[in-house]
Amino acid sequence: MTNETFTGHKALQLEVPLLFEEGSYEKCGIDTPAPSGIKSRLGGHGADEQVNLPAFTEPQAMRHFVRLSQKNYAIDMGIFPLGSCTMKHNPRLNEKMARLPGFADIHPLAPEKTVQGALALIHELQEWLCELTGMPAVAMSPKAGAHGELCGMMAIRAAIEAKGEGKTRTRVLVPESAHGTNPATAAQCGFSVDQLPATEDGRVDLEAMKAKLGPDVAAIMVTNPNTCGLFERDIRAMADAVHEAGGYFYCDGANFNAIVGKARPGDLGVDAMHINLHKTFSTPHGGGGPGSGPTVLSEALRPFAPIPAIVKEGDTYRIIEEETGDFAKSFGRMVAFHGQMGMFVRALSYMLSHGADGLKKVGEDSVLNANYVRVRLAEEMTQGYPGLCMHEALFSDKWLKDTGIGTLDFAKAMIDEGFHPMTMYFPLVVSGAMLIEPTETESKQSLDEFCDSLLALARAAKAGETERFKNAPRFAPRGRLDETRAARKPVLRWTPPNPEAMAAE
Amino acid sequence: MLKTVGARNIDDLFSDVPKDALNPKLNLPDHKSEFEVERHLGAYARMNHAAGDGPFFAGAGAYRHHVPATVDHIIQRSEFLTAYTPYQPEIAQGTLQYLFEFQTQVAELTGMEVANASMYDGSTATAEAALMARRITKRKKVIMAGGLHPHYAEVVRTNEELIGDTVLQAPATPGAGAIEGMIDDETSCVIVQSPDVFGFLRDLAGITEKAHQHGALVVAVVTEAVSLGLLKSPGSQGVDIVVGEGQSIGNALNFGGPYLGLFAARQKHIRHMPGRLCGETVDTEGKRGFVLTLSTREQHIRRDKATSNICTNSGLCALAFTVHMSLMGGKGLREVATLSHENACKTADALEAIDGVEVLNDAFFNEFTVRLPKNAGEVVDQLADQGIIAGVPGTRLWPGREETENLLIVAATELTQDSDIEALADGLKTALAA
Numbered sequence: 001m002t003n004e005t006f007t008g009h010k011a012l013q014l015e016v017p018l019l020f021e022e023g024s025y026e027k028c029g030i031d032t033p034a035p036s037g038i039k040s041r042l043g044g045h046g047a048d049e050q051v052n053l054p055a056f057t058e059p060q061a062m063r064h065f066v067r068l069s070q071k072n073y074a075i076d077m078g079i080f081p082l083g084s085c086t087m088k089h090n091p092r093l094n095e096k097m098a099r100l101p102g103f104a105d106i107h108p109l110a111p112e113k114t115v116q117g118a119l120a121l122i123h124e125l126q127e128w129l130c131e132l133t134g135m136p137a138v139a140m141s142p143k144a145g146a147h148g149e150l151c152g153m154m155a156i157r158a159a160i161e162a163k164g165e166g167k168t169r170t171r172v173l174v175p176e177s178a179h180g181t182n183p184a185t186a187a188q189c190g191f192s193v194d195q196l197p198a199t200e201d202g203r204v205d206l207e208a209m210k211a212k213l214g215p216d217v218a219a220i221m222v223t224n225p226n227t228c229g230l231f232e233r234d235i236r237a238m239a240d241a242v243h244e245a246g247g248y249f250y251c252d253g254a255n256f257n258a259i260v261g262k263a264r265p266g267d268l269g270v271d272a273m274h275i276n277l278h279k280t281f282s283t284p285h286g287g288g289g290p291g292s293g294p295t296v297l298s299e300a301l302r303p304f305a306p307i308p309a310i311v312k313e314g315d316t317y318r319i320i321e322e323e324t325g326d327f328a329k330s331f332g333r334m335v336a337f338h339g340q341m342g343m344f345v346r347a348l349s350y351m352l353s354h355g356a357d358g359l360k361k362v363g364e365d366s367v368l369n370a371n372y373v374r375v376r377l378a379e380e381m382t383q384g385y386p387g388l389c390m391h392e393a394l395f396s397d398k399w400l401k402d403t404g405i406g407t408l409d410f411a412k413a414m415i416d417e418g419f420h421p422m423t424m425y426f427p428l429v430v431s432g433a434m435l436i437e438p439t440e441t442e443s444k445q446s447l448d449e450f451c452d453s454l455l456a457l458a459r460a461a462k463a464g465e466t467e468r469f470k471n472a473p474r475f476a477p478r479g480r481l482d483e484t485r486a487a488r489k490p491v492l493r494w495t496p497p498n499p500e501a502m503a504a505e
Numbered sequence: 506m507l508k509t510v511g512a513r514n515i516d517d518l519f520s521d522v523p524k525d526a527l528n529p530k531l532n533l534p535d536h537k538s539e540f541e542v543e544r545h546l547g548a549y550a551r552m553n554h555a556a557g558d559g560p561f562f563a564g565a566g567a568y569r570h571h572v573p574a575t576v577d578h579i580i581q582r583s584e585f586l587t588a589y590t591p592y593q594p595e596i597a598q599g600t601l602q603y604l605f606e607f608q609t610q611v612a613e614l615t616g617m618e619v620a621n622a623s624m625y626d627g628s629t630a631t632a633e634a635a636l637m638a639r640r641i642t643k644r645k646k647v648i649m650a651g652g653l654h655p656h657y658a659e660v661v662r663t664n665e666e667l668i669g670d671t672v673l674q675a676p677a678t679p680g681a682g683a684i685e686g687m688i689d690d691e692t693s694c695v696i697v698q699s700p701d702v703f704g705f706l707r708d709l710a711g712i713t714e715k716a717h718q719h720g721a722l723v724v725a726v727v728t729e730a731v732s733l734g735l736l737k738s739p740g741s742q743g744v745d746i747v748v749g750e751g752q753s754i755g756n757a758l759n760f761g762g763p764y765l766g767l768f769a770a771r772q773k774h775i776r777h778m779p780g781r782l783c784g785e786t787v788d789t790e791g792k793r794g795f796v797l798t799l800s801t802r803e804q805h806i807r808r809d810k811a812t813s814n815i816c817t818n819s820g821l822c823a824l825a826f827t828v829h830m831s832l833m834g835g836k837g838l839r840e841v842a843t844l845s846h847e848n849a850c851k852t853a854d855a856l857e858a859i860d861g862v863e864v865l866n867d868a869f870f871n872e873f874t875v876r877l878p879k880n881a882g883e884v885v886d887q888l889a890d891q892g893i894i895a896g897v898p899g900t901r902l903w904p905g906r907e908e909t910e911n912l913l914i915v916a917a918t919e920l921t922q923d924s925d926i927e928a929l930a931d932g933l934k935t936a937l938a939a
Contacts, residue, residue, distance in 0.1 A: 035843045038850055050734070071602075102553040104758070115760065132531065334629075364518075372509055388518060476595040479792075
């Protein structure tokens with residue numbers, strides 16, 4: 001009996017043509033009142049023809065996109081243990097709140113007095129973020145984590161220039177385990193990047209760092225907990241050393257979920273840190289954005305914060321959009337309007353729902369869950385570094401040695417078992433890295449199911465069941481996709497089929 | 506679980522954190538129940554005057570168009586809402602296919618060959634376009650038209666000056682405008698918005714011809730994506746890069762974010778493009794599928810040599826755009842654009858009829874600038890008290906610049922009603938008479 005069907009569909013797995021192959025150029029799925037036909041004032045700039053794009057009727061659109069959705073894995077379906085990504089449950093109250101017309105249907109340039117509630121909400125969120133991080137100021141406008149990094153590094157650059165050291169402080173120290181965005185951000189700010197080596201236990205080598213410090217160092221960029229899931233024990237000594245050398249400490253806050261409510265970067269000597277609202281504060285990842293990256297700043301960097309800023313004057317909230325007064329030293333504007341309001345509403349909704357007590361529990365449970373997974377999986381798999389971890393557990397591929405199976409194969413076999421794989425091949429400091437972050441919203445039952453399955457797979461790998469891995473995924477909507485082909489001859493859009501070829505058929 | 510991990514208590518797991526920094530006393534309230542949170546946030550929401558609460562004419566880079574109910578339903582599907590970046594393409598074909606469809610729609614709308622999977626918003630896309638032009642031309646001078654949205658211009662400046670480049674802008678005055686004379690052999694790119702922030706329509710072909718003579722690129726900026734349904738596309742006028750704000754298709758006003766950056770370019774420049782790109786390929790059985798591609802441009806591979814530090818797009822906003830565009834197609838978009846234009850024409854006629862009010866644009870799409878006989882900011886504030894959002898005053902966009910004091914930028918869309926226009930005209934008459 002063949003595995004193929006006449007239609008190409010397989011029961012609930014329905015194949016979906018591109019919308020350009022299904023839609024109509026004559027019909028459409030909206031209805032509008034008839035135009036009145038008054039004289040156009042386009043002054044010769046009008047196009048003669050409609051744009052060459054087809055449309056669906058409403059039922060066609062529903063089926064197209066619902067069928068597409070069914071080809072995605074999502075946190076609402078099961079554990080999504082991507083390390084460093086913090087895929088936690090997204091409470092639906094947040095969605096409901098963000099859609100209130102008083103938030104969703106207000107214009108960014110509406111008169112201030114008509115949007116006092118929006119400004120009050122942003123102001124309250126600012127207070128939460130400052131208190132949770134122990135920092136005196138926060139810039140709300142960055143649009144995502146990497147944009148927040150840019151914000152922090154721009155503030156550092158402005159502070160250095162204000163001291164007249166713009167030409168001389170040009171080097172930024174970044175650990176080799178850092179997210180790629182760190183060196184890319186430093187370079188985008190015109191700095192050169194110098195790598196910091198790690199110790200044998202997976203942390204920044206303090207002595208090596210001190211040896212690299214000098215009058216040309218602008219900043220260090222360190223993630224804490226770091227990308228190996230470990231807390232940088234020497235963080236204060238690192239902060240002291242860089243400050244003594246006249247530089248600043250940028251902390252990548254991607255992993256803040258591990259310490260939220262438990263420890264505050266401001267108490268550890270940090271000068272700037274971005275916060276991914278879409279990680280720690282549960283705003284949805286949406287298949288790759290939109291994110292939101294408010295950036296907290298120390299007293300030293302506060303004067304250089306970007307505009308706009310939301311301030312409270314008496315009982316009135318104001319948007320500062322000019323580089324004057326307290327903001328005369330601002331490094332300027334990094335985005336139109338005032339940031340990701342939709343994400344601010346969701347994040348504050350999450351914070352209010354958890355409170356100081358609940359947020360502390362978030363940090364605690366995320367670390368407990370990761371350690372539970374670490375201990376259970378260590379039965380068959382090799383830890384990246386020995387000992388406790390924070391919110392994510394790092395494994396290497398050493399335990400797969402001589403099996404002929406690699407990290408990628410193991411990840412693809414996890415797909416067949418109904419899981420989203422963990423982060424693979426990152427951080428770069430560990431061979432064939434597998435970085436697992438379960439988050440606090442997984443139950444013990446869910447963690448046990450996950451660990452039992454991974455251990456079973458690990459035993460199968462060691463027992464030489466190579467086919468199970470090399471041919472994986474076997475049950476996903478697609479088998480392994482040819483990424484080399486995609487990159488060698490990029491096809492980035494649909495184009496109508498060649499009419500001559502069609503005529504020949 | 507503590508026992509399994511060999512800890513006596515939870516703080517054993519935090520033993521690397523300095524003792525005196527552990528468990529700080531937080532000056533924050535404890536958790537609230539769901540209905541208490543609704544009450545707390547609902548009170549904030551009610552303090553705001555929503556655009557739908559009355560006559561509404563604000564634009565300047567953010568527009569209130571109708572979003573069909575289907576759009577919001579689709580983007581709230583768990584499989585789209587709670588998925589991550591499609592790093593495992595075999596179980597992310599839903600996201601990848603709509604990104605491919607999005608890229609095709611954006612390329613077609615802008616008249617360009619390729620588009621990426623979206624950027625944060627229009628302003629950051631513009632700054633990235635300037636950096637891309639720098640990579641292609643190896644030149645360090647950016648020329649901006651005076652009609653470029655001032656926030657966009659500031660974002661370009663912030664990013665370019667960081668790396669020591671020269672940024673020049675023509676004076677921001679309505680209708681003024683030849684920037685051709687500013688272009689020279691050191692110019693990397695010319696950034697021109699059309700319709701511009703005052704609503705003027707620009708001849709991109711003429712500027713492009715001049716720029717290309719000097720080996721400079723042209724970046725066209727579109728802040729009102731619906732205009733692409735009725736106007737000649739920037740691509741058809743020869744420009745090299747088109748960036749824009751896609752909010753007005755499928756996305757709500759949201760007080761300025763999240764929005765959707767559009768980025769389209771010529772095929773020959775794809776390896777210089779920033780941001781994510783989705784490409785077509787096949788799986789092990791030869792079936793068509795989609796993957797993120799050309800990632801060797803990106804930060805996670807190239808680190809400090811990457812084309813940009815960007816590591817996300819605006820996925821869900823791109824989905825909203827794709828769904829809304831798929832409901833409209835070229836036909837429906839042209840209808841929405843035509844209605845928006847007609848409503849703007851009617852609004853302009855009504856305002857022109859008021860003594861002392863001067864409409865500065867001969868031609869426009871759905872937005873134009875009027876000069877009032879008095880301070881526009883004060884008039885807008887006054888009308889806001891009557892529940893009318895009259896537009897965006899010049900001083901809001903150019904704080905402290907006296908010559909913009911009496912300017913008011915007025916936008917209409919298909920949602921503008923004749924009664925709204927009447928209310929605006931009446932309100933304005935009264936305010937000006939006072």
